[in-house]
Amino acid sequence: MMVLLEIIGGLIFFGFMGFLSLLLLPGLFGCLGFLFIVVILGSLIVFFSLNLVWVIVFGSIYYLCMAGFKYLRYNKLPTYDGYLSTHPNVYQNGKVCCSFCGAEHISHVGLFGTRGKLRYYVCLRCRNWLYRFKVL
Numbered sequence: 001m002m003v004l005l006e007i008i009g010g011l012i013f014f015g016f017m018g019f020l021s022l023l024l025l026p027g028l029f030g031c032l033g034f035l036f037i038v039v040i041l042g043s044l045i046v047f048f049s050l051n052l053v054w055v056i057v058f059g060s061i062y063y064l065c066m067a068g069f070k071y072l073r074y075n076k077l078p079t080y081d082g083y084l085s086t087h088p089n090v091y092q093n094g095k096v097c098c099s100f101c102g103a104e105h106i107s108h109v110g111l112f113g114t115r116g117k118l119r120y121y122v123c124l125r126c127r128n129w130l131y132r133f134k135v136l
Contacts, residue, residue, distance in 0.1 A: 077130070079133065087099040098123035098125065121133075
């Protein structure tokens with residue numbers, strides 16, 4: 001029974017942490033956001049009296065699930081040629097624009113970090129993912 005309660009507590013804990021990171025980390029970049037999440041993580045471990053092994057297990061499962069969802073979203077994006085063929089009016093004045101808001105300010109982002117080979121372009125105004133590419 002105690003193991004079941006620890007598993008349920010771990011699921012609630014990481015669900016809460018995932019929700020918290022979706023709300024706070026986009027606004028708190030850098031060290032402040034990281035330290036804030038670490039402090040909350042540590043205090044919730046003490047509050048719920050979670051065993052460190054369960055924290056590592058559920059954290060790994062949560063990370064793998066989120067990485068899998070992100071990779072699936074990446075694979076659904078069109079390539080550059082596919083993006084231009086489905087949205088022919090986005091190429092204006094020698095620049096590719098966002099098909100959602102029309103902004104010319106787009107940037108490429110690594111899927112799993114800044115040095116990753118799997119990259120995608122994102123609109124800087126509306127934050128929508130536009131198309132994908134792979135660095136050789």
